[in-house]
Amino acid sequence: MIRVAINGYGNLGRGVEQAITRNADMETVVVLTRRDPSSLTTLGAPVAHLEDMAAWEDKVDVCLNCGGSATDLAEQGPQAAAHFNTVDSFDTHARIPEYFAAVDAAARQADHLALISTGWDPGLFSMLRVLGESVLPDGATTTFWGPGVSQGHSDALRRIDGVLDARQYTLPVPQTVEAVKAGDDVELTTRSMHRRDCYVVAAPGADRSRIEREIVEMPNYFADYDTSVTFISAEQMRAEHGGIPHGGTVIRRGRTSEGVSANVTFELQLGSNPEFTGSVLVATGRAVARMAARGERGARTVFDLTLADLSPRTPEELRATYL
Template identity: 80%
Template sequence: MIRVAINGYGNLGRGAEQAIAKNEDMELVVVFTRRDPATVTTQGAPVAHVDDMPAWADKVDVCLNCGGSATDLIEQTPAAAALFNTVDSFDTHARIPEHFAAVDAAAKASGHVALISTGWDPGLFSMLRVLGEAVLPDGATTTFWGPGVSQGHSDALRRIDGVVDAKQYTRPVEATVAAVKAGDDVELTTRSMHTRECYVVAEEGADLARIEREIKEMPNYFADYDTTVNFITAEELAAEHAGIPHGGTVVRRGHTSDGVAETVNFELQLDSNPEFTGSVVAAMGRAAVRLAARGESGARTVFDVTLADLSAKTSQDLRAHYL
């Protein structure tokens, strides 16, 4: 059995807990939290404070870091990598090289493997972008996200002073999606491909103009998009925005010879973004353990993981039933 820890018990942590329960080769042995452990109720696993993580160093095979990318994982993952093999879902694309370098140093110093930026994008979509380009080198890859709730962007909204709660929806521009799939010549820019729609519950008396300005000017999250900010009540947010759906599409369109076009689509439609992301993170946890068993150490990404590493099946089963 792979002994798994979850670091952070929010939406993603609970999604990972659900995923671990569905994997027969995995056991959730502990949940780490910054809160008072007595206030956290899991589906059965013990709860420990993050300050007590060193006491679990020899009892955990892999730690799934389930904090937010805006502020948590930058500190969480290097700290966890000093003690365990780790996996995270860091999704601030522009800061991935910086995050990789910090995690790599911590993991190499401790002799652990740390898989960063897993999930579905970055993660599965990243793998499909590389696969599409490898197979169709003469072409272009386009990624669309949504419609759905972005956990990372929603978390970034909630970190703004004066915001009580918030949800952010990413919506692809439908005309642009149709043009790409048809192979039409269309200019693709950040603004022409997606919009961002924010639903924000603000503290009573908060400066709404300031909050809206901070949202629309936030680099890496909203500054480059047409962003709409809607201020609503907590009751409206609970009644109308309770779910966490998401999805997206990777389109690789290329030519294998003059006048012969080929298109590869990879699409996700998710009822629960955190439960699906948790499922990917759990599978990547298995891969991290296998990489470590081969004597590897340091930071890794999905590009360093094989399908056999991800699968609970043996190599013999894969060859017999999946090849």
């Protein structure tokens, strides 16, 4: 039985706990939190404060860090790696090299193994991009995100004066997706690949024209996209936009010889982004526990994992059933 600590108990932490209940070879032994432990209700695991992390070192095989990339994981990752073998979903792509170095140093000093930047992107999509390029070196890879809720962009909407609540959906442009799959010569730009749909609950008396203008002109978020803004009631928001769905597609289009094409497509449609991401963290947590038991130390990424380590099945079962 692989003993798991969940570090952080927001949407992702709860998704991880749900996933562990579906894996017979894993159990949650503790949920670590910076909040008052008595304020959390888990599916049955005990709760401890982060300050008591060291007391769990001998009781945990792998710690799944569930903090956010923007502010939490830069501190949480190295801190947890000093006590446990760890897994996290750090997803700020431009900062991955420096984050890897910080976690690697902490893990090596403590004689631990730490897997960073797993989930579905980065994570599964990263693996498929490498696989596609390796098999079809003469070609190009295109990634589309959505349809789904962008939590960061939704937060940006809620910061606008007069906005009480908001959800933003990232949507691939269907014509562009089909053109890429068909191998057509299509220009891939920010605007041609994705659009953004915004649903906004405005405060009573708020200037909706101003709010819409601020949204569609917002640099780095909406200005470069075809963006729609729909004002709805708080009741509609709760009834129709309460979930956190997401997904995406990785397409590798290549040539095996002159005039002979091949297409590899990997697609995700997720009813709950945090629950699926939690499921990926759990599977990679199994791999880390196995790799650490073999003596591997330092930081790793999904490129260092094997399917055999990810699977709960034995090598004999894999060969007999899936090969």
